Amino acid sequence: MAGTVVDGLLAGVAGATTGVNHGTPKKGGKLTIALISDVPNFHKFNGAQGKMDASGFCVANALYDPLFVMSKSGRTALPMLALSATPNSNYTQWTVALRQGVKFSNGDPFNADVVVANWAASAADPTVGLAIRPIIAKCEKIDTNTVKYTLVIAYSTFPVSLAEQQVSYMAHPNSLAAGFAGTPLGTGPFKIKTWQVGVESQLVRNAKYWRSDAHHRKLPYLNAINFKTIADDNARNQALQAGDVDMILTQDGGAIANLKHISGINYVTDVNSFRDPSVNCLIINTTGTMNQYFAWAGQFTAAIGLPGALSYILKGQAPPAQVQFADWQGTKGAVDPSTLQWNTKLSPVLNDVTIRQACAMAINRTTYWKVVDGMTGVVADGIYKKTSRYYKNPGYPAYNPAGAKALVQAYKSKNNVSAVSFVIDIVSGNSAATKAFSFFQQQLAAVGITVTSRPVVQSTLINNVIYGTYDCATWNQFGTVDPALNYVWFNSFSAGENPPSGLGMAALPTGTMIAGAVNFAHLGDAAIEAAMLNALASPPNSAAQVGQWQLVNSTFAKDIPYLWLDTTVTAFAARKNVQNWISGTAADGVTPVLSPDGGSARWDQIWKS
Numbered sequence: 001m002a003g004t005v006v007d008g009l010l011a012g013v014a015g016a017t018t019g020v021n022h023g024t025p026k027k028g029g030k031l032t033i034a035l036i037s038d039v040p041n042f043h044k045f046n047g048a049q050g051k052m053d054a055s056g057f058c059v060a061n062a063l064y065d066p067l068f069v070m071s072k073s074g075r076t077a078l079p080m081l082a083l084s085a086t087p088n089s090n091y092t093q094w095t096v097a098l099r100q101g102v103k104f105s106n107g108d109p110f111n112a113d114v115v116v117a118n119w120a121a122s123a124a125d126p127t128v129g130l131a132i133r134p135i136i137a138k139c140e141k142i143d144t145n146t147v148k149y150t151l152v153i154a155y156s157t158f159p160v161s162l163a164e165q166q167v168s169y170m171a172h173p174n175s176l177a178a179g180f181a182g183t184p185l186g187t188g189p190f191k192i193k194t195w196q197v198g199v200e201s202q203l204v205r206n207a208k209y210w211r212s213d214a215h216h217r218k219l220p221y222l223n224a225i226n227f228k229t230i231a232d233d234n235a236r237n238q239a240l241q242a243g244d245v246d247m248i249l250t251q252d253g254g255a256i257a258n259l260k261h262i263s264g265i266n267y268v269t270d271v272n273s274f275r276d277p278s279v280n281c282l283i284i285n286t287t288g289t290m291n292q293y294f295a296w297a298g299q300f301t302a303a304i305g306l307p308g309a310l311s312y313i314l315k316g317q318a319p320p321a322q323v324q325f326a327d328w329q330g331t332k333g334a335v336d337p338s339t340l341q342w343n344t345k346l347s348p349v350l351n352d353v354t355i356r357q358a359c360a361m362a363i364n365r366t367t368y369w370k371v372v373d374g375m376t377g378v379v380a381d382g383i384y385k386k387t388s389r390y391y392k393n394p395g396y397p398a399y400n401p402a403g404a405k406a407l408v409q410a411y412k413s414k415n416n417v418s419a420v421s422f423v424i425d426i427v428s429g430n431s432a433a434t435k436a437f438s439f440f441q442q443q444l445a446a447v448g449i450t451v452t453s454r455p456v457v458q459s460t461l462i463n464n465v466i467y468g469t470y471d472c473a474t475w476n477q478f479g480t481v482d483p484a485l486n487y488v489w490f491n492s493f494s495a496g497e498n499p500p501s502g503l504g505m506a507a508l509p510t511g512t513m514i515a516g517a518v519n520f521a522h523l524g525d526a527a528i529e530a531a532m533l534n535a536l537a538s539p540p541n542s543a544a545q546v547g548q549w550q551l552v553n554s555t556f557a558k559d560i561p562y563l564w565l566d567t568t569v570t571a572f573a574a575r576k577n578v579q580n581w582i583s584g585t586a587a588d589g590v591t592p593v594l595s596p597d598g599g600s601a602r603w604d605q606i607w608k609s
Helices: 053-063 113-124 130-131 160-164 235-240 253-261 292-297 309-313 322-330 353-362 365-371 401-415 429-443 458-467 481-491 526-537 541-559
Strands: 030-035 068-070 077-079 082-086 093-098 136-143 145-153 190-196 200-205 222-230 247-250 265-271 279-284 418-428 449-455 472-477 492-494 513-515 560-565 569-575
Touching: 030 053, 030 365, 053 190, 053 365, 068 160, 077 082, 077 093, 077 160, 082 160, 082 292, 093 113, 093 160, 093 526, 113 130, 113 190, 130 190, 136 418, 160 481, 190 222, 190 449, 200 492, 200 560, 235 247, 235 429, 235 569, 253 265, 253 279, 253 309, 253 429, 253 569, 279 513, 292 322, 292 513, 353 429, 353 449, 353 472, 353 560, 365 429, 365 560, 401 418, 418 429, 429 472, 429 481, 449 458, 481 526, 481 541, 492 526
Parallel strands: 030 222, 030 247, 418 449, 418 472
Antiparallel strands: 068 077, 082 093, 093 145, 136 145, 190 200, 200 222, 247 569, 265 569, 279 472, 279 560, 492 513
């Protein structure tokens, strides 16, 4: 879910020549790429139901086509399966014209019914739906080749989401059915041959692919493409060096720094991309509760012993006060450092902003950047890089261990406790994650905070964060060509107002805000919500739009839902016989697009010499 609908969408490198070849492509051959992770279940691998991180986008870009792709500058959505998107006067409805004549790899046609089916599956999905329902109210067929999206909010740059988010990928409707256990079908350049989850997915050329290059040569050039899962960053580098794979994706700073020592390869990073990068951070459970929106919706009825408030609202009744308070605070707790399980009998510490501030002041981000990430990327103080048009110094706390120690001591005195401790979730089997935790442990111990690690596989870490059964977790997210794509990850609702703008829980203290379903830090802030809605309704690239997104970043610096570290650098590295892997084009075969993008190259235009 860290990448569901948003995350890890990575831009190309301006002016780069590595990976570009303008010679005559050689047809045939097989390309093997080592990725960082795999999906839990390939049968449900599509934009409507998948849980895509950077590696997931790699595979999806081979199997599916998106509705749009982004221009090389990251400013314009260019046609792919869709030809155009036209808004109404206030950006709440968008009419999308679709390309005609495209077929799925089994020969069935792509049309408006397909787009509507994909939207319906997205809205119904228990995880993906949480990320799109706050934005898209419905998608309806106008005619065979036209659909209309009606939005929940005004959204002036909505076509970007149909290019950059996983819901842009169009799967065959049959593969969206409940209980589907077959092979996913797309309109993309390749189709599935075999898939052993966690090991390797093998795809072969889609002979029915609709695209050609600028010289009218049918795409893709390759006959086959294999994606191998190699979770450890050093092992992935070694596989490339040994020639076991042709190409790798990596986001580990140390592994990227070591690429320059591998002979016979070329590599590129997205350090100078046109987009704001994803950010390495520690995400914090700021409420010390399980997901309060889920409790409101009734998903934790067994845990709190009461139904969610929504069940009463749907019947036209006011939820009883005891239900409202149970939804709000009934799942408060912390991860037990001895059992590593969520325990509602424990008192959280990270729900106190002064402890979050102390953590921010205790961690030397510059040292982390040097020691842990090998000086890859840059030190981060928010969701924008300093060269971004959205950047204005947000005032994130500077490294100040003495100040941090004083805040910890004050917390102990105020709450009459002798220790401050919490648990950090990290990815198991990853040497870089273990190294990073050791750094955090040392830095926080110096100011009087004890931390314990909870090593889990990536899918478990993500699920812990989704459901809120975590204190703190290693994370990277929020990289986009447009900050509007982050709205759903930061939004919150007024508890006291009635739906749809609020949650109908008037018994709670005035001004209570409850985080949206996929606001995983649980930060409910009225100022952030207002700023985002103002930005989304403002004309693209306007001063009003930019100023409101700057306000969001500066508010984070005060609330500290994330402990920023440094920018996530993504690198692709390939052996020198791999050609044309960063010069993808839009549907016309000519116009350059962001490539790599979404952790993925345009696989249809790669060839091997």
